[in-house]
Amino acid sequence: MELRPYVENLRNEYAVAAEGVDPDGRALAERLFTQLEAATRLMLLDALSDAADEITRELAPGSVHVRLRGREPDFVVTPASPPAEAGEDTGPPVLPTPVLAPDGDDGGTSRINLRLPDHLKASVEEAAGRAGLSVNAWLVRAVAGAVAAGEPDRRPTRRVEPRSGQHFTGWAR
Numbered sequence: 001m002e003l004r005p006y007v008e009n010l011r012n013e014y015a016v017a018a019e020g021v022d023p024d025g026r027a028l029a030e031r032l033f034t035q036l037e038a039a040t041r042l043m044l045l046d047a048l049s050d051a052a053d054e055i056t057r058e059l060a061p062g063s064v065h066v067r068l069r070g071r072e073p074d075f076v077v078t079p080a081s082p083p084a085e086a087g088e089d090t091g092p093p094v095l096p097t098p099v100l101a102p103d104g105d106d107g108g109t110s111r112i113n114l115r116l117p118d119h120l121k122a123s124v125e126e127a128a129g130r131a132g133l134s135v136n137a138w139l140v141r142a143v144a145g146a147v148a149a150g151e152p153d154r155r156p157t158r159r160v161e162p163r164s165g166q167h168f169t170g171w172a173r
Helices: 004-021 025-059 118-131 133-148
Strands: 062-070 071-079 168-170
Touching: 004 025, 025 062, 025 071, 118 133
Parallel strands: none
Antiparallel strands: 062 071, 071 168
């Protein structure tokens, strides 16, 4: 998904609004908006990420993730797997989806700094790619699985791995 048209549209609207205030307003608005362009892109990415999180909650056990490719966002949709039939090999356990925030909590996120050895980082990136997840989403699920492993009623369930490896990328209006 290209953010450029949205950023350019905002730039034009801002310039038109400033032009009505002062004859030199358009030039001033252009100079000011140049400074605000990075913040505007970041705000749009935050909104897309929040939307993907909200959609993921509704799609569970499927998911939608926003990945950054260069400077542009890319959506990855992982549909839910069909339920396993009796007697079918279900494979290794699947990492659980992140646990929703307890009542009274705003459900916000926290940022941490994690330093991994290079060989482990490569393994994490490979595992996340196989799961069709971003590294961050994969780590969140791994941590949630490790935390839930100590709680008997929240152990990860098993499911059949999708055979098609099908995923969707793209954008929507």
